[in-house]
Amino acid sequence: MLNHIIDPVVHWLNLAGTVVFAVSGGLVAARKNLDIISFILVGTITAIxxxxxxxxxxxxxxxxxxxxxxxxxxxLISAALTYFVAHIIELKHRWLLWADAAGLALFAVxxxxxxLAHGTSGMVAIGMGVMTATFGGIIRDVLCQETSLVLQQEIYATAAVIGAGSYVVMTAWLQVDRPLAVAIAFGTGxxxxxxAIVFRLSLPGYRRKSPDSGT
Known part of the structure; x- marks a missing residue:
């Protein structure tokens, strides 16, 4: 069981990430005016x-x-509660972004x-952190026919990479105490x-060069 693999700090982080991702899935369902069962389905898939x-x-x-x-x-409970309170939340898209940001940072760590607990290399651990943080949201956006946050120009997956990467560097290489490493890595991501949300930051996108440019 997961609880036997990670310490209590990370266990509670996992539960917190589950709640915020389930809520983020519910908020997407609210924007699509879906029923409560769809809220639960979308929220659960987003979270796990x-x-x-x-x-x-x-x-x-x-x-x-x-x-x-x-x-x-x-x-189930988080998504179902979102069904009953989403209508009183103003600027649902903005709330979705912040809930998703918290879940992203939590799940990356x-x-x-x-x-790492399963003996992978640091590079694999970073990849698994990014996958944990982004894949549920990708499925959510596909189901709800939304443009995935991963595919938008704003920095998204990069934050997961840096969050997971900083955790691996601190714990596997620098031997930083794990609770401190968790806090710093989460905060960084x-x-x-x-x-990126506030200032709409993004990495430079690819620009196709003209064949006549000579480069």
Missing amino acids: GGGTLRDLLLGVSPVGWVGAPHILWIC VGAEVA FIIRAL
Whole structure:
């Protein structure tokens, strides 16, 4: 079970990430005017999609939420409550971005830690952190026919890379105390994503060069 692999700090981070991603899925469902069952479906997939893929690739048996069914209850309750309160939240898209940013930063750290606990290299752990943080949201956006945040110009996956990467560097290489590493890595990933939201920061996109330019 996931609880036996990671320490209590990261365990609670995982639960917090589950809540905020389930809420973010519910907020997308609200924008699409879906029913409560769809809220629960979208919220649950958003919350557990990335972790499920990570555990399958790492060969974890059983997959985290199968061995810890309370995670499904957390998803169900969080998404269902969102159904009843989403209509009183103004600027739903802005709330979605902030909820998603928190979940992104949380799950990037959790994914990297779970991978390290299974003996992967630092590079693989970073990849698993990014996958944990982004894959559930990708499935959410596909189901709801939204343009995925990963494919938008604003910095998104980059924040997950930096969050997971900073955690791996601090714990695997610099031997920083894990609770401190968790706090710093989460804060780093969240701040980078927050700055991207507020200031609409993005990395330079590819620009096709004209054949007549000579370059």
